[in-house]
Amino acid sequence: MSTATTSCVGTYLTRRLEELGIGHLFSVPGDYTSDLLEIVDNQSHIQRIGNCNELNAGYAADGYARANGLGAVAVTTGVGSFSVLNAIGGAYVEMVPVVTIIGTLSNVKRLNAINAGELFHHNTGPGDENRLVFQGVTVAYEQISDPLQAPRQIDHALTMCISQKRPVVIEIMEDCYKLPCPDPQGTLMPTPPFTPLEQLKTLAPTNPYAQAIVTAVQGAAQKIYTLLKDPTKKPVFWIGHELGRAGLQDLFIELLEKTGVPFVSSLLGKAVLPENTPGYLGMYDGIFSQVKLTKNDCIIALGVWNTDLNVFGEKLIAPLGTGNPAAVLATRNVVKIGTTLFPQVSLENLLNELLTLFHSGPAMATQHPLAARHPAQSHEADQPITYDTFFAGLSGYLTPANLVVADIGLSTFGGSSFLTINRPNGFLAQAIWASIGWSVPAGLGASFTPGVRPIVLVGDGAFKLTCQELSTMVACGCNTVVFVFNNGVYAVEQMLLDSKPFQKGSTAPFEAANVLQHWDYVSLMKGFSNNDPQAMSANVNTVGEFQTVLTQISEHSGAVWLVSINLNERDFPASWHPFVKPKA
Ligand SMILES: Cc1ncc(C[n+]2csc(CCOP(=O)(O)OP(=O)(O)O)c2C)c(N)n1
Numbered sequence: 001m002s003t004a005t006t007s008c009v010g011t012y013l014t015r016r017l018e019e020l021g022i023g024h025l026f027s028v029p030g031d032y033t034s035d036l037l038e039i040v041d042n043q044s045h046i047q048r049i050g051n052c053n054e055l056n057a058g059y060a061a062d063g064y065a066r067a068n069g070l071g072a073v074a075v076t077t078g079v080g081s082f083s084v085l086n087a088i089g090g091a092y093v094e095m096v097p098v099v100t101i102i103g104t105l106s107n108v109k110r111l112n113a114i115n116a117g118e119l120f121h122h123n124t125g126p127g128d129e130n131r132l133v134f135q136g137v138t139v140a141y142e143q144i145s146d147p148l149q150a151p152r153q154i155d156h157a158l159t160m161c162i163s164q165k166r167p168v169v170i171e172i173m174e175d176c177y178k179l180p181c182p183d184p185q186g187t188l189m190p191t192p193p194f195t196p197l198e199q200l201k202t203l204a205p206t207n208p209y210a211q212a213i214v215t216a217v218q219g220a221a222q223k224i225y226t227l228l229k230d231p232t233k234k235p236v237f238w239i240g241h242e243l244g245r246a247g248l249q250d251l252f253i254e255l256l257e258k259t260g261v262p263f264v265s266s267l268l269g270k271a272v273l274p275e276n277t278p279g280y281l282g283m284y285d286g287i288f289s290q291v292k293l294t295k296n297d298c299i300i301a302l303g304v305w306n307t308d309l310n311v312f313g314e315k316l317i318a319p320l321g322t323g324n325p326a327a328v329l330a331t332r333n334v335v336k337i338g339t340t341l342f343p344q345v346s347l348e349n350l351l352n353e354l355l356t357l358f359h360s361g362p363a364m365a366t367q368h369p370l371a372a373r374h375p376a377q378s379h380e381a382d383q384p385i386t387y388d389t390f391f392a393g394l395s396g397y398l399t400p401a402n403l404v405v406a407d408i409g410l411s412t413f414g415g416s417s418f419l420t421i422n423r424p425n426g427f428l429a430q431a432i433w434a435s436i437g438w439s440v441p442a443g444l445g446a447s448f449t450p451g452v453r454p455i456v457l458v459g460d461g462a463f464k465l466t467c468q469e470l471s472t473m474v475a476c477g478c479n480t481v482v483f484v485f486n487n488g489v490y491a492v493e494q495m496l497l498d499s500k501p502f503q504k505g506s507t508a509p510f511e512a513a514n515v516l517q518h519w520d521y522v523s524l525m526k527g528f529s530n531n532d533p534q535a536m537s538a539n540v541n542t543v544g545e546f547q548t549v550l551t552q553i554s555e556h557s558g559a560v561w562l563v564s565i566n567l568n569e570r571d572f573p574a575s576w577h578p579f580v581k582p583k584a
């Protein structure tokens with residue numbers, strides 16, 4: 001029997017990535033990684049994308065993963081890996097599956113470092129520095145030095161990534177990429193981080209642990225069922241991004257149809273379901289909300305994470321022991337109802353059990369009249385552009401082919417709730433980790449989704465961190481549209497410090513640390529693209545100019561656009577009004 005294989009460590013990895021749907025690898029070369037990039041270019045179907053720096057490559061892999069299911073980035077050790085860390089921290093916290101490949105010292109060099117004290121470039125020592133740095137932000141870390149063990153290690157890391165939906169690192173010694181190894185065997189499949197309900201029910205008669213989980217799932221479902229059936233409670237669903245990450249939208253839609261109960265989204269869960277879904281009332285994001293909810297409402301939160309930015313300025317979810325008996329929080333495999341906790345209850349098992357309860361009876365009538373949302377307002381063409389007129393204009397322009405990628409700034413909070421997004425998972429924001437500058441590279445990553453034209457919304461301060469990826473967009477023939485909110489300040493920081501400069505008629509100065517150097521965005525685009533005709537840019541000062549630019553963006557559908565939305569530095573989205581009050 002022949003034992004010949006056609007794989008080496010590098011092709012094994014690229015084949016596995018291809019099987020999992022990776023068509024693009026974000027990267028910056030380095031001598032510890034170059035052999036791998038050569039293999040990607042010459043022996044795989046993966047398109048290598050050359051980024052301007054490793055942080056951007058990491059954000060791009062994150063945006064790619066949010067839009068396509070899995071992302072990958074390859075960097076060199078130390079100088080590259082330490083730069084990509086911020087992006088991987090965000091992916092870990094927000095449950096985005098990203099594979100980071102780090103090229104490191106060969107075994108021989110490592111032994112020289114240990115035995116002869118030789119210090120190699122990009123290294124802090126001979127040891128395990130990457131593992132130490134990444135251990136808090138990965139669910140698997142594999143260090144490959146033996147090609148015969150590489151298949152097992154690669155398969156383990158990738159399986160963890162697609163199962164836990166969180167980042168992993170595969171560190172490969174520089175002399176390993178081209179060494180022969182066994183060919184891939186079988187297909188990698190995710191293993192869910194919980195046991196499916198049907199299986200638990202089969203095990204339950206003889207397995208007390210399974211029985212305890214079934215009891216918890218059934219107890220939680222029964223309590224929620226009772227609340228949903230009681231029209232005096234006026235229940236409302238509040239959905240979060242966990243519903244989208246776990247792909248449970250269809251189950252939730254079935255529940256909506258069975259119950260007739262309306263729903264709101266969280267900021268993180270915005271557009272998990274298309275926002276024209278019957279029963280959608282709008283976004284609830286704390287003090288910015290158009291939809292008002294209180295602690296006393298019968299809120300059934302499904303997959304909502306209790307984060308400070310998700311419920312900005314309000315505490316809707318009371319601590320255990322003080323809760324509203326009709327408030328439900330089902331998230332991270334625990335269900336909390338009033339003062340009772342039901343552990344080990346995954347969202348999927350809960351939804352399935354609830355649907356079983358509802359299947360026996362007829363669908364309930366719609367319980368709430370649906371709210372009319374954001375009535376359209378007309379604006380004069382010569383009116384100066386503001387956050388509010390921008391969002392009103394963009395909302396009317398978006399189609400399901402657009403994916404909105406929003407950075408952290410005044411516009412994310414409140415402003416984005418004025419956008420109606422009818423594409424499922426059509427709104428991406430890094431709204432927990434909240435690292436400014438994420439959106440431009442993440443928009444690059446999302447641009448490789450077939451049939452999608454991403455619209456990036458970014459403040460001028462955030463833009464300055466990572467804007468070089470505009471040039472990568474041009475190099476890759478993307479048609480991304482980037483709107484920069486050019487207000488010349490770190491407005492959010494000023495709001496949080498002291499909102500006085502934003503009060504009506506105020507002439508109070510901004511804190512010096514929050515004032516930005518102005519940029520010429522039209523010239524910048526010319527420089528970044530080397531005057532490529534497919535790189536377009538414009539200034540927008542009025543509502544009329546905005547409408548004109550939107551028309552041009554549609555006409556030049558293959559071009560990358562950078563549009564400067566020139567705002568008064570004291571402007572803010574109307575939803576910030578509750579925040580703009582004298583400092584106590
Ligand atoms: C990497 C990083 N550095 C600093 C911050 C703190 N920060 C949060 S918002 C913000 C200002 C953003 O300014 P800009 O992009 O101009 O948006 P605006 O506030 O003007 O809407 C800063 C500095 C952060 N979140 N991330």
Ligand SMILES: [Mg+2]
Nearest residue numbers: 459460461489
């Ligand atoms: Mg700004």
